[in-house]
Amino acid sequence: MLPMDCCVRGAWVLILCAACISHSHGADWPRWRGTAADGNSTETGLLAEWPQDGPQRLWQVEGLGNGYGSLSVVNNRIYVMGRRNKTDYLSCRNVDDGSSIWETAIGPGSQENGPNGTPTVDGDRVYGISIAGDLLCADAQTGREIWRVNFERDFGGKMMSVWGFSESPLIDGDKLICTPGGEQAVMVALNKATGKLIWRATLTGNPQRGQSGAGYSSAVISTAGGVRQYVQLLGRGVIGVEANTGKMLWGYDRIANTTANCPTPVVSGDYVLVSTGYGDGGTALLEIKGSRGRVTPREVWYKPANELQNHHGQMILLGDQVYLGHGHNNGFPTCIDLKTGRSRWGKQRGAGRESAAVAYADGHFYFRYQDGTLALVDANPSAYKLKSSFQEDFGDGPRWAHPVIANGKLYLRTNGILCCYDVRAGR
Numbered sequence: 001m002l003p004m005d006c007c008v009r010g011a012w013v014l015i016l017c018a019a020c021i022s023h024s025h026g027a028d029w030p031r032w033r034g035t036a037a038d039g040n041s042t043e044t045g046l047l048a049e050w051p052q053d054g055p056q057r058l059w060q061v062e063g064l065g066n067g068y069g070s071l072s073v074v075n076n077r078i079y080v081m082g083r084r085n086k087t088d089y090l091s092c093r094n095v096d097d098g099s100s101i102w103e104t105a106i107g108p109g110s111q112e113n114g115p116n117g118t119p120t121v122d123g124d125r126v127y128g129i130s131i132a133g134d135l136l137c138a139d140a141q142t143g144r145e146i147w148r149v150n151f152e153r154d155f156g157g158k159m160m161s162v163w164g165f166s167e168s169p170l171i172d173g174d175k176l177i178c179t180p181g182g183e184q185a186v187m188v189a190l191n192k193a194t195g196k197l198i199w200r201a202t203l204t205g206n207p208q209r210g211q212s213g214a215g216y217s218s219a220v221i222s223t224a225g226g227v228r229q230y231v232q233l234l235g236r237g238v239i240g241v242e243a244n245t246g247k248m249l250w251g252y253d254r255i256a257n258t259t260a261n262c263p264t265p266v267v268s269g270d271y272v273l274v275s276t277g278y279g280d281g282g283t284a285l286l287e288i289k290g291s292r293g294r295v296t297p298r299e300v301w302y303k304p305a306n307e308l309q310n311h312h313g314q315m316i317l318l319g320d321q322v323y324l325g326h327g328h329n330n331g332f333p334t335c336i337d338l339k340t341g342r343s344r345w346g347k348q349r350g351a352g353r354e355s356a357a358v359a360y361a362d363g364h365f366y367f368r369y370q371d372g373t374l375a376l377v378d379a380n381p382s383a384y385k386l387k388s389s390f391q392e393d394f395g396d397g398p399r400w401a402h403p404v405i406a407n408g409k410l411y412l413r414t415n416g417i418l419c420c421y422d423v424r425a426g427r
Contacts, residue, residue, distance in 0.1 A: 027041060027042050027043045027405075027406055027407050027408075028073055028074045028075070028406055028407065029041065029071075029072055029073045029074075029404050029405070029406040030072050030073075030074045030120065030121040030122070031072055031118060031119075031120040031121065031168060031169075031170075031171075032070065032072075032117070032118040032120070032168030032218050032264070033218075033264060033314065033359075033402070034359075034404075037170070037218070037220050037264065038266070038316065038317065039314055039315075039316045039358065039359050039360055039402075040316065040318075040359075040360045040361075041359065041360065041361035041362070041405040041406065043361045043362050043405050043406070043407075043408065044362050045362070045408070045424060045425050045426070046361055046362040046364070046405070046408070046423050046424060046425055047376075047423050047424070047425050048362075048363070048364070048387065048425065049376070049387050049388045050376060050387075050388035050389075050390060050423075051390075052390070053390055054374065054390030054421065055410060055421040055422055055423045056421060056422045056427075057419060057420070057421050057422075058409070058420045058421060058422050059096075059097050059098050059419070059420050060098070060394060060417065060418070060419045060420070061093070061097075061098035061099070061417070061418050062416055062417050063084075063100070063416060064080055064082040064091065064413065064415070064416045064417065064418055065081075065082025065083045065084040065088075065089055065114055065415075065416050066082060066083045066084075066112070066113050066114035066415050066416060067080075067081055067082040067083055067088075067113065067114030067115040067116065067401075067415065067416075068113060068114070068115075068116045068398075068400040068401050068415075069081050069082075069114075069115045069116050069117050069118050069166075069168075069401060069413075070118040070401050070402040070403075070404060070413065071118065071119070071401075071404055071411060071413060071418070072118060072119050072120065072121050072126075072404075073095060073404060073406040073407065073409075073411070074121040074140070076094070076095045076096070077092050077093070077094065077095065077101065077140070078092065078093040078094070078095055078098070078411070078418075079091070079092055079093075079119040079121055079126050079128075079140075080093070080119065080413065080418070081106070081114070081115040081117065081118075081119060081128050081130070082114050082115065082415075082416060083109050083113075083114030083115065083131075084416075086108055086109060087105050087106075087107070087108055087109065088105070088106040088107055088108070088109045088114065088115050088130035088131060088132070088134070089103045089104065089105055089106060090103065090104050090106050090119060090126065090128040090136060090138060090143070091103035091104075091143075092126075092140070092143060093418075095407070095409070095420070098418055098420060101143075102142060102143035103143060104136065104138050104143040104144075104145060106128060106129075106130040106134045106136045106148075107130050107132055107134035107136075107148075107150075108132060109130060109131050109132055109164075113415075114131065114415075115128070115129070115130055115131050115166075116131060116163070116164070116166035116216070117129045117165070117166055117167055117168045117169075117218075118168040118402075119168075120168060120169045120170070120171055121140055122171040122192065123140075124139065124140050124141065125137055125138065125139065125140055125146065125192070126138050126139075126140045127169040127171070127176060127192075128169070129151075129165055129166075129167050129168070129169060129178065130165070131163075131164030131165055131166070132150075132152075132164065132165065133150055133151030133152050133157055133164075133165040133180065134148060134149075134150050134151075135148060135149050135150070135151065135169065135178060135195075136148045137176075137192070137195060147194060147195035148195065149190070149195055151165060151178075151180035151181070151182075151214075152180075154180075155180035155182045155184075155185035155188060155200065156180070156182035156183060156184060156185060157180030157181050157182045157185065157213075157214065158180075158181050158182060158212070158213040158214070159181060159213045159214050159235075160181070160210065160211040160212065160213040160214060160215055160234070160235025160236075160260070160261065161211060161213075161235075161259055161260055163216070163260065165214065166216040167179055167214065167216075167217070167218050167219075168218040169218075170218065170219045170220070170221070170230070171192055172221060172230075172243065174191060174192055174193070175189045175190065175191070175192060175198060175243075176189070176190045176191075176192040176195075177189055177219050177230050178190070178219075179214045179215075179218075179219060179232055179234070180214060181212075181213040181214025181215075181234065181235065183202070183203075183212075184200060184202055185200040185201070185202075186201055186202060186203045186214070186234060186239075187200070187201040187219070187230065187232060187239075187241050187246070188200045188201070188246075189243075189246060198246075199245060199246030200246055201241045201246040201247070201248055202248065203234070203236065203239070203248065203251070204248045204251070205248070205250075205251045207236040207237050207251055207253035207256070208253060209236065209237060209253040209254065209256040209257075209258075209280075210234070210235045210236045210237055210253060210256030210257060210258060210261060211235040211236070211256075211258050212235055212236065213234070213235045214234060214235065215232075215233045215234045215235050215260070215261035215262065216260050216261065216262040216312065217232060217233035217234075217261060217262055217263060217264050217265070218232075218264050219231065219232040220232075220264060220265055220267055221243070221267070222240065222267040222272065222288070224240070224267065224269070224270045224271070224272060224287075224288030224289075224295065225270060225288045225289050225290045225295035226290075226291075226295075227240075227242060227249065227290070227293055227295055228242070228243040228244070229241055229242055229243055229249055229295075230243060231265045231267055231272055232265070233261045233262075233263065233264070233265055233274060233276070234256075234261065235256065235261060236251070236253055236256055237251060237252050237253030237254070237255060237256035237261070238251070238252050238253075238255070238265055238272065238274045238286075239251045239252075240272075240288065240295065240297075242293075249294075249295050250288065250295055250296055250297045251297075252274070252284070252286055252297045252299070254282065254284060254299070254302060255274055255275065255276050255281060255282045255283065255284050255302075256276065256281075257276045257277065257278040257279070257280045257281040257305075258278075258280060259278045260276075260277070260278065260312075261276045261281075262276065262277065262310075262311065262312035263275050263276065263277075263310045263311075263312060263313075263314055263315060264314060266315050266316075266317050266322065268317055268338065270287055270288050270289055271285060271286065271287055271288070271300070271338070271339075272285070272286045272288060272297070273285050273286075273315065273317070273322060273338065274286070275308070275309055275310040275315060275324070276309060276310070277305070277309050277310060277311035277312065277327075277328040277329075278305070278309075278311075278328055279305055279328070280305065281305045281309045281328070282302060282303055282304045282305045282307075282308070282309055283302070283303045283307075283308040283309055283310070283341075284299055284300075284301065284302040284303070285299075285300040285301050285302075285338065285339070285341060286298065286299060286300065287300050300339070300341075301340065301341040303341060305328070308326055308334070308336065308341070309326065309327065309328060310324050310325065310326065311325070311327065311328050311329060311330070311331075311355045312355060312357075312400070313325040313331055313355050313356045313357045313358050313402075314357065314358055314402070315358075316358055316359075316360050316365070317338060318360065318379060318381075319381070320337060320338050320339065321335050321336065321337060321338065321344060321381045322335070322336050322337075322338050323335050323358065323360075323365055323379070324336075324358065325350075325355065325356035325357075325358060325367065326346060326347045327347070329354055329355055329370075330354065330355065330356075331350060331352065331354065331355050331356020331357075331358075331367060331369055331370070332346055332347035332348060332349060332350060333345075333346055333347070333348060333350045333356075333365075333367065333377060333384055334346030334347045335381055335384070344381050344382070345381075345382070345383055345384045346384065348384060350367060350369070350375060350377075350386070351367065351369070351373050351375035351386055351389040352367065352369025352370070352371050352372075352373025352374075352375060352389070353369055353370065353371040353373070354369060354370035354371055354398070355369070355370045355398075355400070356368060356369045356370070356375075357399075357400065357401070357402040357403060358402075359402060359403045359404070359405060360379065361405040363378070363379050364376050364377060364378060364379055364387065365377040365378075365379055366403045366405065366410070368399055368402070368403045368412065369399065370398045370399055370400065371399070372391055372392040372393075372399050372414075373389055373390075373391055373392075374389060374390055374391075374392060374403070374412070375388070375389040376388040376389065392412065392414070392419075394414060394417050394419055395414030395415055395416075395417040396414070396415070397414065397415055399412070399414055401413040401414065405423065408422065408423060408424040409421065409422060409423065410422075410423045
C-alpha cells in the first residue's frame with residue numbers, strides 16, 4: 001500500500017495533467033464558426049499588432065483540392081474538405097506541418113469550385129457535406145466511413161440556386177441537424193451514430209419572398225420563447241424548428257433574397273438577428289416570444305439592403321454590439337447596436353476590398369477580405385481602429401474561406417492551399 005502523502009501527490013499530478021490536457025485543447029475550433037458557432041475564439045495571449053508583412057508563417061501546404069469551405073481544428077488535427085478530379089474529399093492533416101494523415105472520398109461533385117462547408121468534429125467522429133449533398137460520417141482518427149446519406153436521393157433535397165449544398169452540420173446531443181431543403185424535409189434530424197431519421201420538418205406558412213430550397217447557411221440552437229429550437233436561414237427566409245419534434249414553429253421572409261441567403265443567424269436570448277446580401281436582401285432583428293410551446297416572431301427593427309446587409313462574411317455579437325462587414329461584394333467594417341439597429345461606427349472602406357469574412361479573438365477582429373488583405377481591427381464599440389494588416393501572397397482566386405484561430409495559430413485557406421501562422425504574443 002502506498003503512503004497517504006504519495007496518494008495525495010499522485011492525485012494532484014493526475015489533476016494537473018488533466019488540467020493541462022484540457023487547457024491544450026480548450027481553444028480548439030471543432031466546427032463552423034468555432035465552439036459556439038458564433039465566430040468567437042476563446043484564445044488569449046495573442047498578438048495585438050502584427051509585423052508589416054504579417055505574423056510568422058509556420059508552414060504552407062498544397063493539395064487540399066478546390067473549395068471555399070473553412071476548417072476545423074481538434075486534438076492537434078485539422079479537418080477540411082476539397083475537390084480533386086471531380087471528387088469531393090474529407091481530409092485530416094497534422095497541425096504541426098500540415099501533412100496529410102488520411103482522406104476519404106465523400107462523393108462526386110457537380111460544381112467547379114468544390115465544397116463550401118466546414119467539417120464538424122464530435123468526439124471520435126467527423127461529419128462533412130459535399131456540394132452534391134452527400135453527408136458523410138467518418139471515424140475522426142482513421143477516416144473510415146461509418147454512414148452516409150444523400151440529400152436529394154433520401155430527402156428530395158434541393159438548393160435555392162445553382163452553387164450546391166453549402167451547409168456545415170450541427171450536432172445537438174444525439175442528433176445531427178441538417179437542411180436538405182426538400183418540400184417534405186426542409187430540415188431533418190438524424191441519429192448521429194447511425195444516420196437513421198429521427199424527424200423531418202416541413203416548411204409551413206406560405207412564405208412569398210426568396211426561392212424554394214435550402215440556403216447557404218447553417219443551423220444554430222436557440223431557446224427563444226422558452227422553446228429549444230433550431231434556427232436556420234433558407235431560400236424562403238429564416239425559420240425556427242422545435243428541437244424535439246421537428247415541428248415548424250415560425251418563419252420570417254422579409255430579408256430573403258432570390259439569389260443566395262448565406263449568413264448564419266445570430267441568436268441571443270429571445271432575439272434572432274438575420275441578414276442577407278444581394279439587392280433584395282436586408283437585415284432584421286426578431287424577438288421570439290410565446291407560451292405553451294407556441295412562439296411567434298416580432299420584428300423589432302428592419303433595414304433594407306442599401307442600409308445594412310451582410311453578404312457571406314458573417315456577423316459577430318459582443319456584448320450588445322454586432323460587428324460585420326456591410327454591403328454586397330463589400331466588407332465595410334460596421335458596428336451596430338443589437339437591440340436598436342443604430343450605427344455605432346462605419347461604414348468605412350477598411351483595409352481591403354470586396355467581401356470580408358470575420359472572426360474574433362482576444363479583443364480583436366480578423367477581417368479577411370476577398371482580395372487577400374487580412375486586417376486586425378480593435379473590438380471597440382466606440383470607434384473603428386485598424387491595428388495591423390498584411391497582404392496574403394499565396395494562392396489564386398477569391399479569399400472566401402473564413403479564418404480560424406485555434407491554439408495560438410491562425411489558419412488561412414485559399415482553394416487547395418493552407419497556410420498556418422503563429423499569432424501568439426511574446427514568442
